[in-house]
Amino acid sequence: MEKRILLVEDEITIQKVVKMNLELEGYEVIVSANGKDALELAKNQYFDLIVLDIMLPEVNGFEICEQVRLNNKEIGIIIVSAKDNAEDRVLGLKMGADDYLAKPFNLEELLLRVEKLISRRTKTERATSEVYQFGDNRINFSSYEAHGNGKDLVLTKKEAQLLQLLIERKNEAVSREQILKTVWGYDVFPATRTIDNFLLSFRKYFEKDPKNPEFFKSVRGIGYKFTDK
Incomplete structure (x- = not known):
């Protein structure tokens, strides 16, 4: 990275x-x-x-x-x-x-x-553990297995990479451009809703109320941040 x-x-x-x-x-x-x-x-x-x-x-x-x-x-x-x-x-x-x-x-x-x-x-x-827990959710970054909202999940490699990036930078706003460059390798932000769609999936997987997210929050004009108190 x-x-x-x-x-x-x-x-x-x-x-x-x-x-x-x-x-x-x-x-x-x-x-x-x-x-x-x-x-x-x-x-x-x-x-x-x-x-x-x-x-x-x-x-x-x-x-x-x-x-x-x-x-x-x-x-x-x-x-x-x-x-x-x-x-x-x-x-x-x-x-x-x-x-x-x-x-x-x-x-x-x-x-x-x-x-x-x-x-x-x-x-x-x-040094961050391969397994990360937040709320009632759990993610294993090495196996791509996760548990959210009472269900077992298997993440794609890109989902796991994006989750790890947001979690490593907990409570910090990460821009869409930086996410794309780090996870996808893009130097220029393409006209797609790629990241937005990934975050919608994360909210569906891990948020009790996806419309009022506790963990995966939008930062207006910048991108997203993961918050875990």
């Missing part, structure tokens, strides 16, 4: 160099040069890691870090900043950053730190 990185950097030269090198390492990179826009991206899209400058237009990196961390305990955050005194480093870590790298930085060192944080999250995801 291709890992997604949000690169928040308003120095265009640095932005282009870092983006290119991250993409060469196999990551999907979304860039933002504005703090307010970065917050919207972090709120509405899924990312495995954020590479974050501090001095940004509208909203600074410390505020972004704090707000993102309040809603997402798992995402990796690396601050990359020209602000290199001890007070700023401590503040960045207090706001929830996992790492802090001062500018000018060694590009290879940044790539190694990114790889380390991505690997940590990947191991956490893999």
